[in-house]
Amino acid sequence: MNTELNELLAPTIADLGLELVGIEFSPNSGSSLLRVYIDEPERGVTIEDCERVSREISALLDVNDPVSGRYTLEVSSPGLERPLFTLEHFARFVGEPAKVSVNLPLDGRRRFQGRILAVEGDRIVIEQDGKPVAIAHANVAKAQLVPDYVALGLAPPRREAGKKAGKPAAGKKKS
Numbered sequence: 001m002n003t004e005l006n007e008l009l010a011p012t013i014a015d016l017g018l019e020l021v022g023i024e025f026s027p028n029s030g031s032s033l034l035r036v037y038i039d040e041p042e043r044g045v046t047i048e049d050c051e052r053v054s055r056e057i058s059a060l061l062d063v064n065d066p067v068s069g070r071y072t073l074e075v076s077s078p079g080l081e082r083p084l085f086t087l088e089h090f091a092r093f094v095g096e097p098a099k100v101s102v103n104l105p106l107d108g109r110r111r112f113q114g115r116i117l118a119v120e121g122d123r124i125v126i127e128q129d130g131k132p133v134a135i136a137h138a139n140v141a142k143a144q145l146v147p148d149y150v151a152l153g154l155a156p157p158r159r160e161a162g163k164k165a166g167k168p169a170a171g172k173k174k175s
Contacts, residue, residue, distance in 0.1 A: 004066055005034075009057050013038055016052055018045070021078050022085030025067070032071040034061075037078050045077035080152070084143040091119040097146040100126060102139045113146065 002023050010020045013036075021037035038045055038053055054075040061067065084090055084098060093116055100112045112135065114127035123134045124143075149155035 008060065008064055008066060009036065012056050012060055013053055016049075016056060018049060018053065021089075022083055024083070030070070032067070032069060033074060034067060034071050035074045035076060037076055037083060039078055050075040050077070080145070080147040080149075082145045084145065087119050087122065087124070087137050090116055090124045090137075090143070093145060094118060097148070098126065098143055099146055100124070100135060100143040101141045102135060103141045104139055106133065106135065106139075 002025065005023050005025070006020065009023070013020045017040065019039045019041070021039050023037070024033075024035040026033040026035075036053070036057065038049065040049065054073060057075070058073055061073065082089075082093075084093065090098075096116055097114065098116050102110055102112070106112075109128075112126050112128045112133060114129075114133075117125040117127050117132055119125070120134065122137050124137060124140070125132050125134050127133075150157055
């Protein structure tokens, strides 16, 4: 379904001067969620961009009706925890930390987290526990970047284990 939606929505989003990053569809018995991620790499995405895209693709979805049943349409920027959908996305962010969940376990694992080392053919190579792990793109269930909130100044620095703020270590006097 995502391929069909990509083909339907990408040209309209491009006509608005934006990039379709990817689509997530979460089916539910009551009302499903259709989340569309857009980007404008030079300046970022504004609320106005999301509103314009939402209006345009909502009309397109109403006419073409590719999603059965009730659903909520959400248009969003990729944000700091940017989802990674394509091999090109992984290649663009080589060197960055990412979380990857897979459909079929690799060496007994379904979740991986580490730096993206490379994209080799149809495989993503990620560093897990100091070792490279090759993951077939077709096996990726979900992937996203893992921002360093401390480096971005959005979180306080981590304290060393065992130390409490404002108190000296045992046996040492505060001067």
